[in-house]
Amino acid sequence: MSPAATHPTPTSVVIEAPDQLSEYAVVTLLAADRKIRVLPAAELGQADVLVIVTPVLTEFLRGRAEELLRTFPGPCILIVDRIDPAPDRRSPAAATGLLLRSEVTSELLTARIRQAARGAGHLRVAGESPTPPLDHRETLILRMLAEGLEIPEIASRLNCSEGNVRRILSLLMNRLGLSNRWQAVAYAFRADLL
CATH class of the missing domain: 3.40.50.2300 (Response regulator)
Structure with missing residues (x-):
């Protein structure tokens, strides 16, 4: 060798x-x-x-x-x-x-x-679309997380309970295969949701 x-x-x-x-x-x-x-x-x-x-x-x-x-x-x-x-x-x-x-x-x-x-990996590929699509409330929650808001502040802005925000976020993260809030925000960025 x-x-x-x-x-x-x-x-x-x-x-x-x-x-x-x-x-x-x-x-x-x-x-x-x-x-x-x-x-x-x-x-x-x-x-x-x-x-x-x-x-x-x-x-x-x-x-x-x-x-x-x-x-x-x-x-x-x-x-x-x-x-x-x-x-x-x-x-x-x-x-x-x-x-x-x-x-x-x-x-x-x-x-x-x-x-x-x-040469492996990418941040985002032109034309790449999110899988699966997010509803309006999920998108709003991701945007507020990206702003640095905590669950109580998000609940207050959306006029709903903290438990509801946690439930939506948990279901969303499970559906997307994400393990934490930062990964959810990074996903939203890559999917052009922010």
């Missing part, structure tokens, strides 16, 4: 974050994996994958992150704190992965980076 086969080239990553602390947090998650190498931003052209950390999904459409997505030819993973439903709904079509910061682990992030480097 050749040395190249036993020691594959590490996947190189550039991290774009709004501050050094966010960047350091991602570097720390990747530090244990010797098959992933973090490059400085100046070496973006040599990176296999771009990781962008942004507090709110719609904010990545502005400024440096948008410029990076236009110029970087490779796959991009977005790490967000929350998904903000915006009136200007341009889709981050250049992104191949969307992760919520609260759920990111070292194992999950390294797996997504490897998938992106291999």
Whole structure:
């Protein structure tokens, strides 16, 4: 077996974050994996994958992150704190992965980076439609979750009981095969419901 086969080239990553602390947090998650190498931003052209950390999904459409997505030819993973439903709904079509910061682990992030480097995975495909369709109330609940509202606030806005909101959300998540609220919000984003 050749040395190249036993020691594959590490996947190189550039991290774009709004501050050094966010960047350091991602570097720390990747530090244990010797098959992933973090490059400085100046070496973006040599990176296999771009990781962008942004507090709110719609904010990545502005400024440096948008410029990076236009110029970087490779796959991009977005790490967000929350998904903000915006009136200007341009889709981050250049992104191949969307992760919520609260759920990111070292194992999950390294797996997504490897998938992106291999060309697997997507955030959303043009023309992709949600399966199955959601009714008006389910859509409203997902939108309010994306705004960061809790169950009591959602119930108050919909003028129904908290138990009813929980029931609708539970049935919806079971039907879609989702395990938590963040996955439900990510589904709503991918399905263009927000």
